[in-house]
Amino acid sequence: MVDITSEYNTESDFRSEDINPWSDVKIISELEEGLILDGCYSTDRMENYHMIIYDPTEKKLVRYVDTRITKTNYYTYTHKDPSVPIPFNADIVVKTDLLFDKEVETIELTDLESIEVFTNEFDRKRRKIHIPLPVQLMYFHKTGLIPGTWISISNNEITKISKNDNAEMKSKADEIKKLLLGDSKIIIDLCVENMPIMEDAIPDIRRIAFDLEVASPRDNFPIPEQAEYPINSIATNNNEGNSTIFLLAFEPTRNERIEIEEKLGYKPKIKTFVLEKDLILSFYEEIKNYPAILTYNGDSFDLQYLFYRSKRLGIKSPIVKGRYLFFREEWQFTHSIHIDLYRILSNNAVRLYAFGAKYSRSRLMDVGEALVGRKKIEHDLWFDEMSRAEMIEYNIRDAELTMQLTTFNNNLTWKLLIILMRVGRLSLAYVNRAPISKWILNWIIAEHERRNLILPKKKVLIKEKGSFESDSLVDGKGFKGAIVLDPKPGVFWDVSVVDYNSLYPSTIKNFNLSYETMRCGHKSCESNLVPDLEHWVCRKRIGIMSSLVGFVREIRVRYYKTMSKSKVPDERELGNTIQAALKVFINASYGVFGAPNFYLYCPPVAESTTAISRSMLLKAKSLAEEMGLVVLGGDTDSIFVHKISKDQMAQLTEWSVIDLGIELGLDYTFRFMVLSSRKKNYFGITTNNKIIIKGLAIKKSNTAEFIKGTFHTVAEKLKMVQNEHELEEAKQFMIRLIYEKLQMLKDERFPFEDLQHMVSLNKKFSDYFAKTPAVQIALQEMNEKNEHQITRGTQYVTVKVKPFTIEIQTNMFLNFQK
Structure with a gap:
């Protein structure tokens, strides 16, 4: 078993469940072709690897048991003491230690008996090479197999295949x-x-989405672990366009069926049950042959509720707690891979870089509207107050929307998942649930294995490379970050945003920043200093992170971004999907080295990246001003230039490429731009009539609809402005509108819902350490009688008001800092 790093909690986190997550998937010994999706180790003494593969011929998952690479293969030690005998079944492997720039003999143990003999005579804690990854992922790195790619299996031999020409x-x-x-x-x-x-080709695998509704009392959110309320209905929708509703009720009447069809626009299959037990069993039978099952937040609710409700009713459930990811709870079906779309779509790197920040909140209704153009149905009625047609429509629409999140734009999200797996060498369950820092770590470790390199221990890396030299201007950040130029407040016409193309990744690549190249041991490199710091960078070898980031940056910018603009639809779609996946990796790769909980935490890398980037931005500002241009402000990788000509832009671009090796280009031009005196606080209308907002309260997810609606009205008016006279008219319109809205508030002439905002407790109350808005409200509502009822899942509708004093009737507030 691999050693634990500070990124994981306890050794028990590395223990698998007693059953394999996919124990009901058929075992095969031969396979003509299949797509690798996932895998896990068995818990018997042999600890063989069970690889989960999609068989396109059968359109089902299959399982191949690989006996070649067991967990014992990950016991690797440095061989320093020749007096200690080497076990008979051990392998001597020479690896390169990048940190100290030398080759090292290592011992890899291959069977349990060798481990038991060897570790009794050896200081394993000091000599063991740490691999801070689940062994389930290390299997792929040891074998060279890549999740998301094609293989064939014959005579117990796995062969990589490709469908490319x-x-x-x-x-x-x-x-x-x-x-x-x-x-x-x-x-x-x-x-x-x-x-x-x-x-390589990506198959459109059969998949089914489901959503369940529980008959809980009004304003009482069902707790999965308790599962005390019956399941009222379960709706499914597959990627072949079929919907089914499993309903705890009598058969709908003819008129109800007509109403249901009218609401949905088609006839769903309706299955009714008198007994809840039969409903659940029928649902389990429906989904068992699908390779992938989709939910939206199913890890936190749907699968858990089904699991505990089945247990309560005495039903054998095909649901298991998939503990093999260690750091976060996940739930799986024993016959299918469960994909929780909430987990991947709420991943901030995916939200920002793959989907262009089209949504700011990760609720199904917000994501659905942003990506698919469809909202989750909203209603004020509780389930016992709905008609049967309304309940069925509500339930089925959620399942439909969940499915459409993977099928829109020709299966964009599904293809994105597979490409992310291929780039980062990630299994499907891991890419679905792991935070982006774990993706990056796995990506780096996979490259270490590919090149036969030793991964340094975290404490050794920190000792060798040191800490930060600069002081942060932001609380909680250990070093000086990006620069934001002081803005010139006012309204300006014809403002161009001139930015560096992928500034931070380009800096890492061009300046060779990596954990082993910073402050290297070569005397001749010590003069290669980072601007404003005493760190130096190696000149003798290319860093592993520099090469990884460089490869992603170059192939994305120079190849796939061009392909994404192709006139050939298939090429355009392929280029767009791959460049979106690469953008996630490239933009997430530079910040991890400054995060203390990252295994390869290396302050000089993080600090040097921002220092060089600050220098680049200041040089661009200086040159623009030397050219007689007015720079109105700037942010991290861009400057706002007033009235720049095409020739001047070309001059800036040429200078940046020749002198810096990083291209300055025109991002977009504002028809007019409004800057405040605060940094990162502006908005403007571009020449293609798009409104861009930075730093304003209107962008916050907890801003009331009343305010958002008012701003939307003003924004539409501003989009029509073409000159200063029209801008003055728009300002007068805005003043009148704000006065009217203020009067509406005073007169209480508005729907109360337009001021409210929903907050939830997303974990047990005892697990909170900070007074979030939900915690503050819970403390107001709590008393000795209801303390036990306020827990994960409790929801509150809130309205922002002026500060006031209330009496708290519980001592639970003592658990929080003032």
């Missing part, structure tokens, strides 16, 4: 080599090797 791939490889001419061989090789992997 070889001639086409060779032509594309030659094109990439020409585009990257002059770049390092390591980066070119990474691009050429990974391109066919990313572009």
Whole structure:
């Protein structure tokens, strides 16, 4: 079993459940072709690997038991003491230690008996090489197999296969080599090797989404672990366009069926049950042959409630607690892979970079409206107050919307998941649930294994590389971050936003920033200093992070961004999907080294990235002003330039490429821009009539609809403004509108719902350490009688008011800092 790092809580977190998560998936020994999706180790003494594969012929999951690589293969030690005998079944492997720039002999143990003998005579804690990853992922790194790719199995041999056209791939490889001419061989090789992997065919696997509704009393959110209320209905929707509703009720009448069809626009299959037990069993039978089952927040509610409700009713459930991810709770079906779309779509890196921050909140209604153009149905009625048609429509629409989140734009989300797996060497369950920092760590470790490198211990890395030199201007941050130029307040016309193309990733690549290249041991490199810091960077070798980030940056910018603008629909779609996946990795890769809980935490990397980037932005500002241009402000990687000509823009671009190696380009131009005296606080209307807002309260998710609606009205008026006279008219319109809205508030002439905002307790009350808005409200509502009822799932409707004093009737507030 691998050693624990500070990123995981206890050794028990590394223990699997007594049953494999996918124990009901059929075991095979031969397979013509299949797509690797996931896998886990068995819990018997042999600890063989159970690889979960999609069989496109049968359209089902299959399981292959690989006896070659067991958990024992991850017991690796440095071989320092020749007096200690090496076990008979051990392998001597020479690896490279990047941190100390030397080769090291290591011992890999291959069976349990060897471990028991060897570890009794050896200081394993000091000599063991730490691998801070689940062994389920290490299997792929040891075998060289890549999740999300195709394989065949014959005579117990696994063979990598591809559905690409070889001639086409060779032509594309030659094109990439020409585009990257002059770049390092390591980066070119990474691009050429990974391109066919990313572009390989992605099957549209059979999948089904479901949503369940529980008959709980009004304003009482059902607690999964208690599962005390009956399941009223379960709706399913598959990617073949079929919907089924499992209903705890009598058969709908003819008129009810007509109403249901009118509301949905089609006839769903309706199955009614007198006994809840039969409803659940019928649902389990319906879903068992689907390779993937989709939910929205199913880990936190749907699967848990089904599991505990089944237990309460004495039903055998195909649901297990999939503990093999260690750091977060996940639930799986024993026959299918469960994909919780909430977990992937609420991942901030995916939200920002893959989907362009189209949604700010991760509720199904917000994500559905932003990505699919459809909202979750809202209603004020409780389930016992709805008609049968209303309840069925509400339930089915949620299942439909969950499915559509994977099918819109020709299966964009599903394809994105597979490409993320391929790039980051991530299993499906891991990419679905793990935070982005774990993706990046796995990506780096996979590259260490591929190159036969030793991963340094965290404490050794910190000792060798040191801490931060600069002081942060932001509380809680250990070093000086990005620069934001002081804005010139006012309204300005014809303002161009000139930005560096992927500034931080480009800095990491061009300046060779990586944990082993910072403050290297070569005397000749000590003069290669980072601006304003005493850190130096290695000149003798290319850093592992520099090459990984460089490969992603170059192939995305130079190849796939161009492909995403192709006139050929298939090429355009492929290019757009891959560049979106790469954007997630490239923009998440530079911040992790400054996070103390990251295993490869290396303050000099994080600090040098921002220091060099600050220097770049100031140089751009300085040159623009030397050219006679007015710089109105700037933010991290861009400057706001007033009335720049095409020739001046070309001059800036040429200078940046030649002198800095990073391209300055025109991002967009504001027809007019409004800057306040505060940094990162502005809005403007672009020349293509798009409104861009930064730092204003209106963007916050907890802003009331009353305020949002008012701003939306003003924004639509501002979009029509073409000159200063029209801007003055728009300002007068805005003043009148605000006065009217203020009077409406005073006169209470508005729907109360427009001022409210929903907050929830998302974990047990005892697990909170900070007084979030939900906690503050809970403390107001709590007393000795209801303390036990206020827990995870409790929801409150709130309205922001002026500060006031109330008497708290519970001593629970003593658990929180003032």
